[in-house]
Amino acid sequence: MNYNNRMFKSIIKPIYLAFKKLSYKIFDFYDELKGTKNPLIPPRSMIYIGDGDYEKTGKEFLGYFIELGHIMPNSKILDIGCGIGRMAVPITKYLTENGEYHGFDIVKMGINWANENITSRYPNFYFKHSNIFNQMYNPQGIVNSSNYTFEYSNDYFDFVFLTSVFTHMYAIDVERYIYEISRVMKSKARCLITMFILNDESKDNIKRSKSDQNLIYRIDNVSFTKDQEIPESAIGFDEDYIKLLFKKNGLIICDSINYGSWCGRKNYLSYQDIIIAEKL
Numbered sequence: 001m002n003y004n005n006r007m008f009k010s011i012i013k014p015i016y017l018a019f020k021k022l023s024y025k026i027f028d029f030y031d032e033l034k035g036t037k038n039p040l041i042p043p044r045s046m047i048y049i050g051d052g053d054y055e056k057t058g059k060e061f062l063g064y065f066i067e068l069g070h071i072m073p074n075s076k077i078l079d080i081g082c083g084i085g086r087m088a089v090p091i092t093k094y095l096t097e098n099g100e101y102h103g104f105d106i107v108k109m110g111i112n113w114a115n116e117n118i119t120s121r122y123p124n125f126y127f128k129h130s131n132i133f134n135q136m137y138n139p140q141g142i143v144n145s146s147n148y149t150f151e152y153s154n155d156y157f158d159f160v161f162l163t164s165v166f167t168h169m170y171a172i173d174v175e176r177y178i179y180e181i182s183r184v185m186k187s188k189a190r191c192l193i194t195m196f197i198l199n200d201e202s203k204d205n206i207k208r209s210k211s212d213q214n215l216i217y218r219i220d221n222v223s224f225t226k227d228q229e230i231p232e233s234a235i236g237f238d239e240d241y242i243k244l245l246f247k248k249n250g251l252i253i254c255d256s257i258n259y260g261s262w263c264g265r266k267n268y269l270s271y272q273d274i275i276i277a278e279k280l
Contacts, residue, residue: 040089040121042113047084054086060270061163062090068258068276069190072099075158078184079103080150080177081165082127084110085118092122102152104128106138135232136168145173150180157184161192164272168232171223175245182249185279191251194260194272196236198224202263210264242275251277 047054065071073096079087082103091101101124105111114127132148133141160181166174181191196202196213205211215224215236222241225231239257246253254276261268 039117040085040092042084042117046109046113047086055089058086058090061087061161062094064192064270064274065091065159065161066094068254068274069159069161069192071159074098076100076156077102078150078152078157078160080160080162080181081105082110082114083107085114085127087161087163088114088118088125088127092118092125095124097124099124101125102128102157104130104151106130106132106134106141134168135230145169146176148176148180150184152184154183155186158186158189159191160185160189163192163194166193166195166237167234167272169235170231171220171237171241174237178245178249178251182251182279187279190254190276190278193275193277194270195242195275196234196262197239197242197257197259197273197275198236199239201259201265202236205263205265208264212262212264246275246277250280252280253277 041054065077071077071094073094075095076099077091077095079101080103082088082105084107085103088101088103095101101122103114103125104127106129108129108131111127111129114125119125119127128151130143130148130151131141132138132143132145134145162177162181166177169177181193185191196215198215202211206213206215213234213236214226215234217225217228217231219225219231219235222238223235225233225235227233243253258269258274258276259265259267260270260272260274262271262273
């Protein structure tokens, strides 16, 4: 790591994050004063799941769930890595009382907020905390992702999705999760998974410094990271490996992969690459 990167991590980044947190608290206080706070939107200072607009991103993905995932108002849905409810909130306007939403996440604070603010209003929405280890988000976790078993029955869900989860997981963990995803899906059910997929185009754009994610440090034979000290900050996987992994677990990728803009593409669907797959 060069001197400028070390200086950014040790000095500039902590100052930036502290300023960002303070500004969010000021905005939260202003919302309280105005009386404009939406009870289904968490305070800005609590949102830890990326820089995108909370409401806009949720609505964007609800469209994908309906159009690409083929969810219905009575579907049983599983949200893996549900965070602080960004995807759950728009789904509350779509599912009927005959549908079910289940979400789990490794950050307890987000689960507590979702239970207090979403489940209290929508009793068919269920949130669980899973104490899984992650260097970035849950360093005190006691369970490894590589041997974690989802707390749901076989063949239960009509639709399973993960947004920005595999971008923070090692290959051995992804392999376990794909197995578990397939296990809990009904036959002909669909899943939607976002990732950073490495192929000729994305690798070339990274080399040409067009990518937002500088995935240049090899982790193993199938994955790269942008940060050698904290690899889980962003991980990308070789496309051939991902396709084989899905096939091995009885998941057939629907049509073509919906590639994202993260690596500097001009034609894209969303920021991350999106895979839609159906269980045999």
